[in-house]
Amino acid sequence: MQTRLTIKDIARLSGVGKSTVSRVLNNESGVSERTRERVEAVMAQYGFSPSRSARAMRGQSDKVVAIIVTRLDSLSENLAVQTMLPAFYAEGYDPIMMESQFSPELVAEQLGMLRRRNIDGVVLFGFTGVTPEMLQPWQSSLVIIARDAPGFASVCYDDDGAVQLLLQRLYELGHRHIGFLGVPDSDTTSGMRRREAYMAFCQRNGVTPRIAQPGVTMVKGYEHFTDVLTPETTAVVCATDTLALGAGKYLQEHPEMHIQLASIGYTPLMAFLHPEIVGASLGYAEAGRRAAAQLMGQITRQAELKQIVIPVTLN
Amino acid sequence: MQTRLTIKDIARLSGVGKSTVSRVLNNESGVSERTRERVEAVMAQYGFSPSRSARAMRGQSDKVVAIIVTRLDSLSENLAVQTMLPAFYAEGYDPIMMESQFSPELVAEQLGMLRRRNIDGVVLFGFTGVTPEMLQPWQSSLVIIARDAPGFASVCYDDDGAVQLLLQRLYELGHRHIGFLGVPDSDTTSGMRRREAYMAFCQRNGVTPRIAQPGVTMVKGYEHFTDVLTPETTAVVCATDTLALGAGKYLQEHPEMHIQLASIGYTPLMAFLHPEIVGASLGYAEAGRRAAAQLMGQITRQAELKQIVIPVTLN
DNA sequence: CTGTTAGCGCGTTCAC
DNA sequence: GTGAACGCGCTAACAG
Numbered sequence: 001m002q003t004r005l006t007i008k009d010i011a012r013l014s015g016v017g018k019s020t021v022s023r024v025l026n027n028e029s030g031v032s033e034r035t036r037e038r039v040e041a042v043m044a045q046y047g048f049s050p051s052r053s054a055r056a057m058r059g060q061s062d063k064v065v066a067i068i069v070t071r072l073d074s075l076s077e078n079l080a081v082q083t084m085l086p087a088f089y090a091e092g093y094d095p096i097m098m099e100s101q102f103s104p105e106l107v108a109e110q111l112g113m114l115r116r117r118n119i120d121g122v123v124l125f126g127f128t129g130v131t132p133e134m135l136q137p138w139q140s141s142l143v144i145i146a147r148d149a150p151g152f153a154s155v156c157y158d159d160d161g162a163v164q165l166l167l168q169r170l171y172e173l174g175h176r177h178i179g180f181l182g183v184p185d186s187d188t189t190s191g192m193r194r195r196e197a198y199m200a201f202c203q204r205n206g207v208t209p210r211i212a213q214p215g216v217t218m219v220k221g222y223e224h225f226t227d228v229l230t231p232e233t234t235a236v237v238c239a240t241d242t243l244a245l246g247a248g249k250y251l252q253e254h255p256e257m258h259i260q261l262a263s264i265g266y267t268p269l270m271a272f273l274h275p276e277i278v279g280a281s282l283g284y285a286e287a288g289r290r291a292a293a294q295l296m297g298q299i300t301r302q303a304e305l306k307q308i309v310i311p312v313t314l315n
Numbered sequence: 316m317q318t319r320l321t322i323k324d325i326a327r328l329s330g331v332g333k334s335t336v337s338r339v340l341n342n343e344s345g346v347s348e349r350t351r352e353r354v355e356a357v358m359a360q361y362g363f364s365p366s367r368s369a370r371a372m373r374g375q376s377d378k379v380v381a382i383i384v385t386r387l388d389s390l391s392e393n394l395a396v397q398t399m400l401p402a403f404y405a406e407g408y409d410p411i412m413m414e415s416q417f418s419p420e421l422v423a424e425q426l427g428m429l430r431r432r433n434i435d436g437v438v439l440f441g442f443t444g445v446t447p448e449m450l451q452p453w454q455s456s457l458v459i460i461a462r463d464a465p466g467f468a469s470v471c472y473d474d475d476g477a478v479q480l481l482l483q484r485l486y487e488l489g490h491r492h493i494g495f496l497g498v499p500d501s502d503t504t505s506g507m508r509r510r511e512a513y514m515a516f517c518q519r520n521g522v523t524p525r526i527a528q529p530g531v532t533m534v535k536g537y538e539h540f541t542d543v544l545t546p547e548t549t550a551v552v553c554a555t556d557t558l559a560l561g562a563g564k565y566l567q568e569h570p571e572m573h574i575q576l577a578s579i580g581y582t583p584l585m586a587f588l589h590p591e592i593v594g595a596s597l598g599y600a601e602a603g604r605r606a607a608a609q610l611m612g613q614i615t616r617q618a619e620l621k622q623i624v625i626p627v628t629l630n
Numbered sequence: 631c632t633g634t635t636a637g638c639g640c641g642t643t644c645a646c
Numbered sequence: 647g648t649g650a651a652c653g654c655g656c657t658a659a660c661a662g
Contacts (some may be wrong), residue, residue, distance in 0.1 A: 006655055017633040022657060032631060041559070049431040053371035054655035057638050062368055072400075073393040082387045083416060085344070094379070094432070096409045097399060116364040118319070177609070218587045249588060252567060269584075272533045273564060321639055332649035337641060347647060369639035372654050 014042040014306050027049055064161060065295065068098045068107060075267060077125050080288035084123065087292035091300070093120065094108045105127035111138065121295045126154075128187055140305070143295045145287060146189060153298060153305040155291045157282040159189050159264075162312040163197035166237050166262040166280050169314060171205065175235040177258060178267045179203075179228030181221060181247060182213040182239040190216075194239045194264065213239075221246020234259060241265030241279070260290060266315045283310035317413060321364060329357040340365055380436045381429050383413045390496040390582060392440050395460060395603035401579065402607035406615070408435065426453065436610045441469075442630065443502050455620070458610045460602060461504060468613060470606045470621040471573035472597040474504050474579075477627040478512035481552050481595050484629060486520065490550040490575060493517075494543030496536060496562060497528040497554040505531075509554045509579065528554075536561020549574060556580030556594070563589045581630045598625035 007025070011104060016035060023031050024039045042048075056062035065088055069077045081097075088095045096119075100107045107130055108128045115137060122138055124130070126147025135142055135152060148154040170178055180198045183191040195211060202209040210233065214224035221243035223232035228236055236259055244263035248270075250256055263270065266279025287310045297303030322340070326333045331350060339354045348356075371377035380403055384392045385429040389613075403410045411434075415422045419552030422445055429437060430452055435477075437453055439445070441462025449456055450467060463469040482501065485493055485516075495513045510526060517524040525548065529539035533570050536558035543551055549572055553559035559578035566572055581594025602625045 007657095008655075011633095018655090019634080019657075020632060023632090026657085030631060047431075051372065051655050052432060053368045053377055055657080056368035057366065057372060057640090057655080058657045059638095064411075072397045075388055075392055078388040078393070081412075082414065085387075085412065089413075089428075094411045096379075096401065097382075097396075097412045097646080098404075099397065110580075113404075116362075117367060218584070222587075236645095245584075246587075269533070269560075272561075273536075273588075322641095323639075326649095333640080334642080334650080335648060338648090341641080345647060350647080366639050369654095370641075372639080373641045373655095373658090 004051070005048060007050060010039065010042055010046070010048055012083045013046070014039045020233050037072050061120050061299075062118060063092055064094045064096060064117075064119050064121050065123065065299075066096050066098060066110075068100050068110060068122065068124045070100050070102050070125050070127050070176055072097075072099050074125075076265065076282070076284050077145075077196045077286035080125075080291065083285045083288035084292040085255060087289060087296070091296050092298070100125070102127050102129070104131070104134070108134045111135070120298050123291050125296055141295070141298055141300075143291045143298070145291050148307055151305070153307065155287045155294065155310065157189070157287065157313045158309050160197045161192040162280040162282060163194050163237065164201060166264070166278060167198065167315055169278055170235045170237070170260065170262055173235075173260070177210075177230060177232040177234055178207060179210040179230075179233050179236040180212070180239070181225060181236055181243050182211065183216050183243070184213045187216075190239055190264075198237065214243075216240065216242060218242055218246040218249070220251050225250040227235075229259070236261055238263040241267055241270055244270065244277060245273070248277065268282045271315075280315040281313045281315055283312065284301070286310050320361060322365060322598050325354065325357055325361070325363055327340055328361070329354045336469045341508065346607050349560035350423040350527045376435050377433060378407055379409045379411060379432075379434050380438065380614075381413060381425075381427060381434050383415050383437065383439045385440050385442050387412075387414050389440075389596070391580065391599050392460075395606065398600045398603035399607040402604060402611070408611070411506050414455070415440070415442070416445070417442050418447070419449070422456060423449045424585075426450070436614050438606050438610055450532050455617075456610070456613055457608045457626070458481050458613070460606055464621055466620070468622065469608050470602045470609065470625065472602065473624050474508040474625045475512045477597060478509050478552065478597040479516060479595060480629055482509075482513065482516045482520075482626055484593055485550045485552070485575065485577055488550075488575070492525075492545060492549055493522060493549040494525040494545075494548050494549055494551040495527070496540060496543050496558050497526065497552070498558070499528045500532075502562075505554055513552065522611070529558075531555065531557060537565050540565040544574075551576055553578040556582055556585055559585065559592060560588070563592065586630075594630040596628050596630055600628065601625050 007018050011021045023041055024036050067081060085095055098110050098290060098295045121141040124144045126144045132149045144154045145150055148156050182195050185192040199209050210228050212224050214220040214225035225247045238247055241263050244261055247261055262278040264280050266281050290308050322333050322336045326336045336354055339351050342568060400410055409471055413425050418607050436456040439459045441459045447464045459467055459469045463471050497510050500507040514524050525537050525543045525545060527542035529535040535606050540562045553562055562576055577593040581596045605623050
């Protein structure tokens, strides 16, 4: 591997000083149009690109951000990451990935390591157990997704709106006895918040609530589907698509039941297996875009720490 | 943010010279036990960690590797990445992620960018269209997964073995008329290779082959499932779990058919939806581990470019 | 407008 | 064994 050429070489090759090359590189003013063009031509010709490490050492930033997902095989998070990556690359930032596995301790450790590495920013997929304290050092260079924390930038999903949207649709379709298959309250957003939104709707519309919060897995959805059924029940809202898959399997095995399912989260898999389900999309892709944009704003322009809520859409 | 302390500070604080600290840092010999301990104590006390950028500038390596997945939402690839990440972190390497979206052009572009960035190594999830030529510059610091290329290190799945294992099992179960629902030959491994393995088995065992290769999606599996059926057919092998999900749905809607499904790839989703399916696991997690180990070996110890094949297991 | 100079934090000779 | 000096590629301050 031949030694890469440096800013000095470019300077020599284009007959100028190093600092002029540096100025051109950073689009600084104070360089005549002619020299700028000449230098740029030489750089292009030799395919020159400055050493990241050297710049990082002078400035502060090594232009690296971290994305901490809860689980690499979480479909929803992947959809968000998918839109994040190009956004980061477009700004010249390298995204490194980590997996928190829903462990607050692991996150604390990872954040520590990232701080020592002098990383520029972090996108963290939140979950129950991450406390504002552990995020404190990152306040100005962190965006948290799926959770909000006071004083931090965040991109959240509209749990409340999603539940309302689904219930309203079911209501319009004539359903008056609607059960709710949910996640335990220990999960703030997908658990408690969605349940509360359901209860609020019931109260407003004189619907008798019927709730079960068995867990997060397909199996739980399958086994506890009947928990939310009364003889009058004609529809059930599932708090997550995973639960909905469980419920869907139960219904498939009981074709006589004719219960309308609704679900927060609508994946291609669900569209294929259960096209009849009414689904609400939380806008993962959009969340990724917004999170990346927000973080870049904070890093490069001290943008204010906004709390963003992604609008829901019905499928 | 207060200015981080440097090797110089540590030197001053422990009453030695910079180079001694440097030696301790790199575990070099030629430092008395006493001073080493003293310096290490100081480093620990102040939580010192050397600047990556500065080291990168001196040596070659910035200790960054890239992982190029085809799609972020590919479950199989995620399982491999999941085991890769800790392996990289354990060696002090930061893994940055990219998505190729099955586009050879994109990969070429990404590899170019990575080369300019002076990245240490790449794990590439292969697919049809990536040519050895574009990988050439990376020969010594690349591991390709799911494809093999002559002269490159690779970690491959045992397509042949998986098909054989499944067919053999079905055969043992008494099935003699077994169809094959596959992926088009344009995909070398999951398409052609698996089909050929099927045909070879049929030939050896006097089974009449019955093949369809409609595509890769669930919908294709669903719509073309009947293509591989004859009145005698009692079992069907699906080349991928995605196809199997499609076929499974078809069977669920036709409970009278009683056809035994078998599939390459066995996910929790499938275990839940279709526990009756005979599945072969390709060993994604193991592949991730091996790939990371192989790459680290190549980078740090010029390990030879091995072509690794992960053994299949039956579920 | 442009070239020169001085470091950034670290690794690497060299002398001591 | 250990420290002082030098330079990596780049940016920032200062001269011209």
